[in-house]
Amino acid sequence: MSTQRAFRIHHDAQGHRAGVETLAVPAPADGEVLIRVGYSGVNYKDALAGTGKGKVIKRFPITGGIDAAGVVETSLDARFQPGDAVIATGWGLAFDHDGGYAQFLCVPGDWLVPMPAGLDPRAAMLLGTAGFTAALAVQRLLVNGQTPEMGPILVTGASGGVGSIAIAILARLGFEVAAVSGKAELQDWLTTLGATRILGRDALPGGDRPLEQAVWGGAIDNVGGAMLAQITRTVVPYGNIAAVGLAGGTALNTTVMPFILRGVGLLGCDSVHIAQSLRNELWQHLASDWRPADLDAIRSDSTGLDGLPAVFERMLAGQTHGRVLVELG
Template identity: 45%
Template sequence: MFTAIFLTRQDKAVRAELTSLEESQLPTGNVDVRIEYSTLNYKDALAITGRGAVIRNWPAIPGIDLAGVVEQSSDPAWQEGERVVVTGWGLGEEHWGGLAQRARLSSAWLLRLPDGFSTRSAMAVGTAGFTAALCVMSLQQHGLTPGDGEVLVTGAAGGVGSIAVALLGALGYRVVASTGRPQESDYLTGLGAARIVDRAEFMQPGKPLQSERWAGVVDTVGSHTLVNACASTRWNGAVAACGLAQGPDFPGTVMPFILRGVTLYGINSVFVDNAKRERAWRLIARCIDQRLLDSMTTEIGLSQVIDYCPRLLEGKVRGRTVVDVNR
């Protein structure tokens, strides 16, 4: 038996409960993992509350991240006792996810726990940190250097935004953090932001071309925020888009792209080859120490997850949320 957050659906209504399941109920896979820690992400909260069409196969266990220990493997590449981390690959969407004490997975999805990380600290990074690293890597590959000008991070107090601020700050970029929570200013400057701006200036419709302000942008918000960020990005600048907290729409024009040569990079962290995953984890390990990671992390137990979800969706949660699945 193991404990899990279990989702069922009837007449389009989602029911979430903390329950016990038999290991025989686990889906097909060639590696069994005893989970130690998971995370609670925006996507997980949408799935658990039924506010978003996240789950593809019902019934389901949510959770797009997990870290734990291999208990059994039919793939000789993985041995009992090895510590692993899994993010993406449809976990918590098409396949039963990490908000449970057990998982049965494809061995192709596993990554050995990166050097310098425990299973808990790996989940303090999780998909959010991995996504932030992919955003930063896209800006670097574009050719953006620390001396090129300010880099805007939207949704900066959230999970992806917090780690993006920390990564960019550690790499020497001048980071401007956009947030709707002015009380988080000290938190954001502690992560590496040079200054804070109010998200309100980006959230309404704006001119298709605006004053050139940003050498680069990491956007976690979408909608008008992303459009305004593109419209105010400098000549040949780059924008990495990875979220839709404001909305999935893009109510803008092509003018920043055809008149200023702005490049918009779409960041998908779900289906990324393991070689690129390893590069992203090395970047995080190099730039973010444990003290800084702890400062942006809150830990809850699996039994608290369902009640915690509305707070996350309402923007009342700062940074990363790690879930101890054994309490």
């Protein structure tokens, strides 16, 4: 095959535009690998990029999609052979390098994770960057001493990809999970994933004093802003908060008191630039002991390349939940 279909994003004198185009299949250079993409996924960042509503792309034109999984077509990296199943997330995908919304993806071999036993390309993209980020957040909590005995873990933005997978991982590891979601119609779904308590966005305990009653053993926060500030005041001594998202704002107006009087840990999570050894370790966990019990329960929808614009709009309008799978096979 010499040509392929790809979802391209442009921003130039004509403004923003995006859609499916026919491109040449790239040829790998030394150290690179050409992948026949089977599946990708839709993340909030993909929706911002595809609609032009967020400045998350460094160069144009570019192929969208920060996730991809498939099989090696051609390899100029001795670590990979044709037919090997691989995963690509993070690095420069859909930022300054063509991403996974295409039938073929050419990337440096250093960006790839060999598919671990227990996953295949479809299962890997039911997880995708969202699942990898959730795993990173859980890993940061555990490394910093979080245990189930410290109390329930609060997960904000629970109906999104990161939040829903974090619930499933935490429940599998024996943690009690309290989920925060503004979508009352998804309460049964969140309970199925492993949440034992569901709270509305305005139902978090505590006021605006520097320290409030300690309620949560820890938290995975996808919201930021005022909600994150409130959580810092209600975590038990030496509990941890993994900060993942900023849907509620980038400012954090709080005091140092939770950190110096209770020893609360605020742990940042960047899933883009991460050591390959840890990247491989987290995917191994996702394939085995941290794998959600029912991956398909996390999928809310599937689409091909042509359906991406509609999915993007629904996601930005808060009308999606869990993971949206992109099928390219």
